[in-house]
Amino acid sequence: xxxxxxxxxxxxxxxxxxxxxxxxxxxxxxxxxxxxxxxxxxxxxxxxxxxxxxxxxxxxxxxxxxxxxxxxxxxxxxxxxxxxxxxxxxxxxxxxxxxxxxxxxxxxxxxxxxxxxxxxxxxxxxxxxxxxxxxxxxxxxxxxxxxxxxxxxxxxxxxxxxxxxxxxxxxxxxxxxxxxxxxxxxxxxxxxxxxxxxxxxxxxxxxxxxxxxxxxxxxxxxxxxxxxxxxxxxxxxxxxxxxxxxxxxxxxxxxxxxxxxxxxxxxxxxxxxxxxxxxxxxxxxxxxxxxxxxxxxxxxxxxxxxxxxxxxxxxxxxxxxxxxxx
Amino acid sequence: xxxxxxxxxxxxxxxxxxxxxxxxxxxxxxxxxxxxxxxxxxxxxxxxxxxxxxxxxxxxxxxxxxxxxxxxxxxxxxxxxxxxxxxxxxxxxxxxxxxxxxxxxxxxxxxxxxxxxxxxxxxxxxxxxxxxxxxxxxxxxxxxxxxxxxxxxxxxxxxxxxxxxxxxxxxxxxxxxxxxxxxxxxxxxxxxxxxxxxxxxxxxxxxxxxxxxxxxxxxxxxxxxxxxxxxxxxxxxxxxxxxxxxxxxxxxxxxxxxxxxxxxxxxxxxxxxxxxxxxxxxxxxxxxxxxxxxxxxxxxxxxxxxxxxxxxxxxxxxxxxxxxxx
Numbered sequence: 015x016x017x018x019x020x021x022x023x024x025x026x027x028x029x030x031x032x033x034x035x036x037x038x039x040x041x042x043x044x045x046x047x048x049x050x051x052x053x054x055x056x057x058x059x060x061x062x063x064x065x066x067x068x069x070x071x072x073x074x075x076x077x078x079x080x081x082x083x084x085x086x087x088x089x090x091x092x093x094x095x096x097x098x099x100x101x102x103x104x105x106x107x108x109x110x111x112x113x114x115x116x117x118x119x120x121x122x123x124x125x126x127x128x129x130x131x132x133x134x135x136x137x138x139x140x141x142x143x144x145x146x147x148x149x150x151x152x153x154x155x156x157x158x159x160x161x162x163x164x165x166x167x168x169x170x171x172x173x174x175x176x177x178x179x180x181x182x183x184x185x186x187x188x189x190x191x192x193x194x195x196x197x198x199x200x201x202x203x204x205x206x207x208x209x210x211x212x213x214x215x216x217x218x219x220x221x222x223x224x225x226x227x228x229x230x231x232x233x234x235x236x237x238x239x240x241x242x243x244x245x246x247x248x249x250x251x252x253x254x255x256x257x258x259x260x261x262x263x264x265x266x267x268x269x270x271x272x273x274x275x276x277x278x279x280x281x282x283x284x285x286x287x288x289x290x291x292x293x294x295x296x297x298x299x300x301x302x303x304x305x306x307x308x309x310x311x312x313x314x315x316x317x318x319x320x321x322x323x324x325x326x327x328x329x330x331x332x333x334x335x336x337x338x339x340x
Numbered sequence: 341x342x343x344x345x346x347x348x349x350x351x352x353x354x355x356x357x358x359x360x361x362x363x364x365x366x367x368x369x370x371x372x373x374x375x376x377x378x379x380x381x382x383x384x385x386x387x388x389x390x391x392x393x394x395x396x397x398x399x400x401x402x403x404x405x406x407x408x409x410x411x412x413x414x415x416x417x418x419x420x421x422x423x424x425x426x427x428x429x430x431x432x433x434x435x436x437x438x439x440x441x442x443x444x445x446x447x448x449x450x451x452x453x454x455x456x457x458x459x460x461x462x463x464x465x466x467x468x469x470x471x472x473x474x475x476x477x478x479x480x481x482x483x484x485x486x487x488x489x490x491x492x493x494x495x496x497x498x499x500x501x502x503x504x505x506x507x508x509x510x511x512x513x514x515x516x517x518x519x520x521x522x523x524x525x526x527x528x529x530x531x532x533x534x535x536x537x538x539x540x541x542x543x544x545x546x547x548x549x550x551x552x553x554x555x556x557x558x559x560x561x562x563x564x565x566x567x568x569x570x571x572x573x574x575x576x577x578x579x580x581x582x583x584x585x586x587x588x589x590x591x592x593x594x595x596x597x598x599x600x601x602x603x604x605x606x607x608x609x610x611x612x613x614x615x616x617x618x619x620x621x622x623x624x625x626x627x628x629x630x631x632x633x634x635x636x637x638x639x640x641x642x643x644x645x646x647x648x649x650x651x652x653x654x655x656x657x658x659x660x661x662x663x664x665x666x
Contacts, residue, residue: 244570248535
């Protein structure tokens with residue numbers, strides 16, 4: 015039998031398809047609070063339509079942004095075999111109310127979600143991940159930390175984790191997460207503590223940062239950056255315990271993973287070139303991370319970490335701290 | 341032959357003596373610029389007096405602090421077999437001039453240091469480490485990064501590393517390092533970039549933080565903290581590439597490793613109880629780190645990392661990222 019030359023074999027063994035659309039045809043839909051299943055807020059759901067049981071990703075949108083403004087990103091993720099549920103929370107998205115809404119959606123999932131999905135499409139609620147963009151990234155971290163408190167500082171009890179009826183998150187992904195406008199202006203709950211690995215949770219974490227997020231789109235007229243130093247991706251990663259991954263998309267901006275129609279309106283956010291690359295990049299990282307921690311398939315994540323050049327945008331640095339002991 | 345019971349063996353194998361004074365008798369001395377060897381600035385030197393060849397630690401004091409205000413800490417380190425050289429730089433210690441002074445001292449070491457040491461005490465300049473406290477910690481990082489530039493942003497050329505006559509640092513230790521008063525008020529050179537592991541250097545790094553450093557000693561009258569969030573130990577660790585260690589002395593303050601006579605005067609710095617414990621703790625960590633990266637003896641550092649309870653103060657967290665691949 016003819017064998018491939020060594021060079022070709024190596025290339026093949028390094029490949030990943032997470033940055034391309036997956037094999038599942040998907041359908042987006044909006045489920046209103048008026049629906050018979052009574053979701054606590056309107057939901058934008060993207061689901062595979064083929065018969066099957068799929069893991070679930072809960073996605074928290076950014077401050078003042080519409081949940082369906084991420085449709086390309088969420089379709090990319092869903093096409094790899096995930097049901098994505100994106101609640102629409104009323105502004106401000108970091109308020110106590112928004113965190114409670116997301117918490118209520120989490121409770122709604124097991125009863126409500128099966129009833130709004132296509133026939134023979136089943137959610138595997140035991141295989142649940144949590145994600146969010148910008149302030150929605152902070153909301154996701156706050157939920158995973160059980161920090162639904164109004165106050166800036168920690169409550170002793172964590173409402174999420176103390177409720178045994180709530181499903182457990184198996185993975186947490188912060189997409190350019192932002193904790194506030196500045197270190198001194200973070201708003202409750204103050205989850206950042208400025209101590210490495212201080213987040214008191216055991217969920218595996220991925221943080222995706224943007225290189226332009228800490229830059230102003232118009233410094234001359236004093237427009238502040240969307241993701242200022244000291245309250246952005248770098249801190250969220252530093253405070254996460256292993257396993258934790260970090261990816262910096264150097265040449266893209268804070269809102270470049272949104273759909274063009276909405277991102278084009280966000281003139282206060284400095285943008286990179288060709289958002290489609292960025293959406294595929296973020297989507298691919300999310301898929302690789304979910305495959306690793308929801309499905310036990312580490313291949314794609316390992317490929318990205320060992321060779322970041324496979325991604326459609328420059329990722330630098332890429333860091334993967336697998337365990338405490340290394 | 342009688343053998344020890346298992347429990348005793350485990351205890352013995354976990355022990356470390358780095359937190360106690362070492363076996364070498366030491367002598368502090370001050371070498372003035374008027375000395376025949378022409379040091380570029382006054383130096384406070386602590387050296388073992390027993391015949392031998394010892395590795396060298398260059399130590400940069402904090403902002404407006406006297407180099408001999410650290411005599412207990414530096415004696416502790418020297419007693420374990422190190423020659424410690426602490427230049428006195430004129431304020432402000434983070435200025436261009438101070439970094440140049442330290443750089444000149446580094447150049448002076450190989451010719452000058454042997455001539456000011458006790459008879460038959462030899463410095464092993466090829467085995468050189470760099471350390472600093474507070475703004476002096478920033479100075480140490482700036483030197484290791486080759487950032488002697490006046491400007492906030494990077495020069496393409498790095499004066500330190502471009503000079504082949506300069507000895508290379510084998511270890512870098514930041515003792516509650518501080519990059520400035522705030523993220524927006526850091527002063528040149530702006531070495532922090534708010535990107536994990538972005539420091540462009542290969543030297544092993546240890547960062548020791550203090551739990552009270554980010555707290556004001558008198559919040560009611562608006563005294564700012566010595567080591568504010570966003571510009572302190574947490575960022576220096578996050579931006580260091582492996583191998584990198586981190587230790588947080590939770591119950592001590594920014595100046596608690598100084599001698600009592602000077603620390604007592606620094607009423608703007610919130611203090612912990614019993615500075616002697618803190619000095620021994622910091623000294624022990626420095627010794628364990630130097631033994632690992634200057635002498636290839638990892639035992640003590642591994643003991644501290646695996647069982648932080650051996651230290652004389654609470655260390656939480658203790659983190660040791662040995663390599664990129666883990």
